[in-house]
Structure formats: structure tokens, C-alpha cells
Amino acid sequence: MEPVEKCTSALSPLIAAGHTNGIPLAEKAIDDMLLAIPSAQHKTSLDNVRLVVEAHRKDASGPQLGFADTVNDYIERLMTSCA
Secondary structure, eight states: HHHHHHHEEEEHHHHHHOOGGHHHHHHHHHHHHHHHGGGGHHHHHHHHHHHHHHHHHTTOTTHHHHHHHHHHHHHHHHHHOOO
């Protein structure tokens, strides 16, 4: 399984659960993905993960929506550091 797919596979159930205790696991999944790919691919990979999170966000409500927003915020911070 490719790093982006592995990351999004880990994020999907975490977003569905929407528990704040899953945020460190989500951040770890993203961080692990970045460690597994060349730095030149970080921004593109983060953007791909963000698109998946956005797709989940469209169907989310309540805690799931907040969780997805928190993950997106983390991705945005990482993307800024890639610039």
C-alpha cells in the first residue's frame, strides 16, 4: 500500500468516529506518510490527503466535522512549512 493510501485509510475511520482522542493518531498517520516519501512529494501528498479529508467533511456533522477541520488545519500548517 502506498503511503498516501495508508494514511487516508487510517484517517477515514478516525474522522468517522470523530473523537478528539483520535487527533494524535491522525497526526501520526500524516507524519508517518511524510517520513515514507521524498520531501519533494510532501506538498502534493498532503494535498491529496486534504482532498480525502474534505470528501469526508462534506458528509460529516458535529464531532466528525470538528475532527475533519482539525486534521485540515494540521495539513495546512504542514503545507505552509513545505513552501
